[in-house]
Amino acid sequence: MRVEARLFDITTGFFFLAAVVYGVWSREPAGTVGLIxxxxxxxxxxxxxxxxxxxxxxxPEDNPEAEISDGAGEVGFFSAGSYWPVTIAASGGLAALSLxxxxxxxxxxxxxxxxxxVAGLVFEYHTRPNATD
Known part of the structure; x- marks a missing residue:
């Protein structure tokens, strides 16, 4: 997570520096506030x-001397045949149109x-616990 934190540190510094330069140079408050x-x-x-x-x-991403093979292994389970993300996107589009x-x-x-x-996506692979008789 240190790589991501450093990336956002750099972008934060850039945006604040850009806000100062933009504010002094253009004297336009809306853009300056937006950059801040x-x-x-x-x-x-x-x-x-x-x-x-x-x-x-x-x-391994946080270690500058790591090899590519250090990051090998299972990343997670991603369903390749799920239609739920498409359903979420269509529902979001419907919400945008309604607004x-x-x-x-x-x-x-x-x-x-x-x-x-969202409930369908979350519980897509959820199975009931085995019922004991």
Missing amino acids: LTGGLSLIIGSYFHFVARRVARR AFMQIWLLVVALICILGA
Whole structure:
């Protein structure tokens, strides 16, 4: 996690430096505030990565002398044939359209569809515990 934390440290510094330069050079407040807020959001994410990096074991990505084979092994289980991500995206699109046209009833339907699709994705491979007779 140290690599990610360092990446966000660099982007945070860039955004704050860009805010100072932009604010002095253009004297336009909206862009300056936008750059300051972007730097603040980057600072939040970087702080989270620093917090997590202290609590997790060191990964091969954090070791500059690591070999590619050090990162070998199982990464996780990713379903290649799941339709739930498409369903979530379609439900999100429906929610965006309902907001664009200010159709509150359609937004309620879209939010129900999003919750159902997320539940379907989460519980796709969930199996019941074996019932003992």
